[in-house]
Amino acid sequence: MFKPLAALAVALALTACVTTPRTGQAPLGVAAWNMEHLSEDGSQGCKARTDADYAVMARYAEQLKADVIAFEEVESVKAAARVFDPAKYQLVIEEGPAGEHFPCGGQEGRRLTRQAVGFAIRKGVSFDRAPDVSDLALGNPNLRAGVDITVRAPGHAPLRLLAVHLKSGCFNGLNGGACATLQQQIPVLERWIDARAAEPIRFAVLGDFNRRLARADDVLWAELDDGQPANADLSLAEGAATPKCDPRYKEFIDHIVLDARATRGLVGFEEQVYAAADGRPSDHCPVVALLR
Template sequence: MPLSRFIFLLAFLSLGLPISAQARETAPVGIATFNMAWAGTIDDFIRHVEVCSVPEVNWCNSRIRTPRGTQRAAPEEEIRTRRCREATMVAAGGFEAMMMTAPCNAYGKRKHPARAETVENYNAKLSGLRATVENLIQNENIKIIAFQEVKSREVIEQVLGDFAGQFDVCVAPHDAFQTLAFAWDKSISSVPSNASSCVPNPHLAIGEQFQGEPVGHRVRPGLALRLVINGAPVSFLNIHLKSGCANLKTGRGFAGHKLTDPDPACEILNRQVPIIEDWVEKVATETPRFVLFGDFNRRIDEEERAPVAISEVRTDGSDPAGSNTKDEWGGVKSSYLWQEIADGFPVMHQVPLTSTERGCTGLKGLDHIVISNAIWQSQSRELSSRRIAVVKTYRQSIVTSDHCPNITVLEL
């Protein structure tokens, strides 16, 4: 223990304060968030190929394509998408089965998907994921990983590779292929793993009703992990929010959007805002030390830099720290994600991204790490995060991931 800290502790003891009020020792803990791009087992992949190779499906794209700069797809595109989804639903054996199968465009856009999407090529993806995760653990000393776009516990254990026995795993139940998971080193928590709390937040899984479908597709839930580290609880909140409304500013061909714009993706993300805000506020009252990280699908760093007055955060001019009135669909007046959730109650800080490894060419600006003020104040050095390149082979047919892990080290 440094002499200065020892003297500091003696001063507290001389005042007769209880141990809980004294300065607490901290230790560095590496954390990472990693979107693994439709990661399932080999059996999951084989099922995907079985469905997509049916002649009536023929690897069609079930996602509706809306031209950039427009709010609605052309009528013929809506017809094409509906026919694709209907054929895929029949081939999969119903809506629920279709939702648990990776869509036909999940692993890349190709002229000849049947040639590229082989078990051998998918094994290359899994090998890349395993090598990437093993590198995080062995060389970057990562102890806690928040995963997005995973199917099951089984695939998490596979990508942990040689470290599977060293980590505990929990996965959020969901009625679609993509869900969230945590893996954490058993040595970092002072309580047994079965006493650790890992609880999903199903409310974030907002329903998206597609035209003509009997059941609405739901976006991803949230997942909270509570550990006791160095004698005090820490909560980790893993999120993967609605995609398609990422940019505040227009750039690189992508239109800029506020969350109150009349855009289908923004409308869904807007409905997630009060849910995540309530979730964070509740967790903050229970564990002042918390980390919110994952795939935000929103450039919150861009929002943070924007000169937004408090009166501009909501379209009605109300204070974002006040109550957030919902409409009949669960939408709110919030135009900005970061300014709404970081309204000072609680105080939160983005861990800035300061470097990106060479070869990290995945999606940028979507994966973030946010920490509570209690954690921010306990750091002895300036915080930063890094993007780590995924492991891949030359001309790999199915990419390891279109995201790179984002990592940081926190004193907890």
């Protein structure tokens, strides 16, 4: 289910400049990036990394046309700082517990590190932080809360952002235990959306939804995108675009969901795909929405 403005924005992105023609003000870039088990120490956790691997990820972070990046699967602020230079970014991360350190499948002696959600906010962009949306974790320390901030970038109207990483394993349909969990998270998310839609500040929800929301018949997207209140008439920033990150997957599960007001400011969408020479820094590629 696509909104016409979102589809138009995808077409504009093919030729978009980095400034908006109406004001000359550079658009605000907001991104979502699942960083695949980003640990403080690359010898720990379920994704081994060398110093050179962290350096490659840091290079991609700098190449992003993004002022604010919602990140997922990050152990700590210290881990995030290995990719996002603290001299250039302000870093926040969810405050919930670490959860259980499960063994990493097929990796003898390695165990899961904390898989948290947070934000990297480019310095010069001010922000306020609201309490985490801890109800998204359903009281389970192995699930993630949402991190809730409002950013105030120079030359831009305020934008409220919620970073999420929802339950994996229910990419479509409603069968299986993972779907039962995801179905409990969706009403929590909808309550946050409806509350924000009744307020004067535009908003977006971004991150790893672990769900193919762009499918025309997706019942969970229909539940979120019910248009009540009016500003809860939502759009997917990717519009009709399809991912290029991994040829096995033809539909996004990482999304930037915009409210009606933010949708009117959408001027572009990009997926940053890794160069072959860099291998796979993460099993997800960053996605970026550009907003007036």
